[in-house]
Amino acid sequence: MVEATELRVAGEAALSAEDQRRLEQMLQYIRAQAETFIGYPCNGYFDYSALHEFLKYPVNNVGDPFAPCTYRVHTREIEREVLAWFAELTHIPPSDYWGYVTNGGTEGNIYGLFLARELFPQGLVYYSEDTHYSVAKNLRVLNMKHIMIRSQPNGEIDYDDLYETIRIHRDVPPIIFANIGTTMTEAIDDIVRIRKILSDLAIPESYIHCDAALSGMTLPFIDGAPLYDFRAGIDSISISGHKFIGSPMPCGIVLAKKRYVERIARSIEYIGTLDTTLTGSRNGIAPLILWYAIRTRGADGFRREVADCLEKARYAVERFRARGIEAWRNPFAVTVVFPRPPEVVLEKWQIAVHRNRAHIITMQTVRREQIDAVIDDVVASCEAAAGPAEIKG
Ligand SMILES: Cc1ncc(COP(=O)(O)O)c(C=O)c1O
Known part of the structure; x- marks a missing residue:
């Protein structure tokens, strides 16, 4: 080159x-x-100046980070290490997850909702009124039916309203968009309680996506923090990279259960890889930034x-x-x-x-x-x- x-x-x-x-x-x-x-x-x-040399190359992680690709000026290997770190952080076994480094929390949230829609085309999305403004727009983009649930004064979802609303629509699979740290008050929706609502109502099929933009990087490091990750039975999670970790460019990660993603994967000859991600070309520098932060600061x-x-x-x-x-x-x-x-x-x-x-x-x-x-x-x-x-x- x-x-x-x-x-x-x-x-x-x-x-x-x-x-x-x-x-x-x-x-x-x-x-x-x-x-x-x-x-x-x-x-x-x-200080990511150690990565400066990478800016001299057209690095691009186009397509699926786990699949081979004919575009080889990429950092997929590092990206996979970053994802493995986040998988451990959010307690999903190595054989069960899939994910990628995104452009930020918003993209990870769209991805979670996209997966949910592919699994449950008739599904109904529930999210609290304290949810990030981008989500309502994303639901319009994805053309998903949705109902906004009341929030409590601290910003957490109102469980009574959630229960009642799901009860009325029991025949439709619920897709819960849960906030693990709302934008204004950093309130955490209680996933264990939400799961109990679903089981009390004998809901056979559901999907839970967690928007853990900021708190996905704080709660794992706080003793006694509530359970919100894959141990609690969630299906996907989005965490921002430029928030707690910090980055000169917006970035983040999304993780989801692998078996869901396998259902939507399409093979594309032009890039010689799987088109599982939302965008085609993807930032190949962001994985380096996250990796560098993880390796130098660590848990x-x-x-x-x-x-x-x-x-x-x-x-x-x-x-x-x-x-x-x-x-x-x-x-x-x-x-x-x-x-x-x-x-x-x-x-x-x-x-x-x-x-x-x-x-x-x-x-x-x-x-x-x-x-x-x-x-x-x-x-x-x-x-x-x-x-x-x-x-x-
Ligand atoms: C709770 C929450 N979700 C999603 C987002 C959007 O994330 P991003 O800016 O990384 O796209 C934000 C941004 O502030 C947020 O606070």
């Missing part, structure tokens, strides 16, 4: 001084924004990071409350929820809101002094706007 440097010799121009300046400005912009990045569950604490490293993030979440709740602001968090959550502050705070700190709630997420990169500064700003802006009583509601 032609080296990039040879290409440049062959005529590729270097960047003009003006373009170089624009890049520099862009970098400075990103650096500055990273300082106030406390409202999203993305870790920015990583012990992740456990320490999770403990540190939880400690900061506890600190944040305590500090908010000490200043008269009713912050709270779900058990096992690194998401600290507080009443929606004035706009000026949201803009400064890149804080996501939903209705009357806001949150900060104490990821690895969030420092205690940033938490203190946010709280100072929230208090000051509330006092300036309407007085502190306003924000305690």
Whole structure:
């Protein structure tokens, strides 16, 4: 293959001084924004410069990571190691799983729903109102029938509403889209309880997909965390890679029971492999990033990071409350929820809101002094706007 440097010799121009300046400005912009990045569950604490050389090749993991492929500039071997690590993490035996490295949590969720639809074309999807916004759109894309279930105030699905709704539609296979950490409050739907509902209603066939975008990388490292993985009887799971692990590009993994995927696999001559994945061309750098993180930080490293993030979440709740602001968090959550502050705070700190709630997420990169500064700003802006009583509601 032609080296990039040879290409440049062959005529590729270097960047003009003006373009170089624009890049520099862009970098400075990103650096500055990273300082106030406390409202999203993305870790920015990583250094993948050891992988830099790979960017000189058209790496592409097109198709099935477990099947041979005529496009051989790929990282499938590493991808399979990443998947094996996640399979162990989510307790599915090596012979039972299939999966791939995705573009992020959303793709993994679409994949889980796609599998469910192929297995149960008449199935009815149940998901709580706290489910990530992308899911309703994905259900439209997949043209799947669905019913939104009420949420409890903490963001967890309302089991009574779920029971009643499934009971009314007992003749249709239920497809449960469960949240293992909702976007706004990091609430965890209780898979054991959901399974009990299905068995109490004597439902013969069902499918459970877990959206574990963030918590799929925290719960395995917290003692006493609820059971949510394949041990609990789920059928597929999606976990984001750019969230807790951290990555310069969005990525994630999806795992599902192998026997389901075998039913949808199609062999494609052009790429000489199986077309089991949602997209054709797939990011071959993302598996390297995940692999590098796993190999350098390992389970012990992740456990320490999770403990540190939880400690900061506890600190944040305590500090908010000490200043008269009713912050709270779900058990096992690194998401600290507080009443929606004035706009000026949201803009400064890149804080996501939903209705009357806001949150900060104490990821690895969030420092205690940033938490203190946010709280100072929230208090000051509330006092300036309407007085502190306003924000305690
Ligand atoms: C619970 C949940 N599910 C899915 C997603 C979408 O994941 P991604 O951004 O990795 O596509 C998010 C993103 O924040 C999320 O919070």
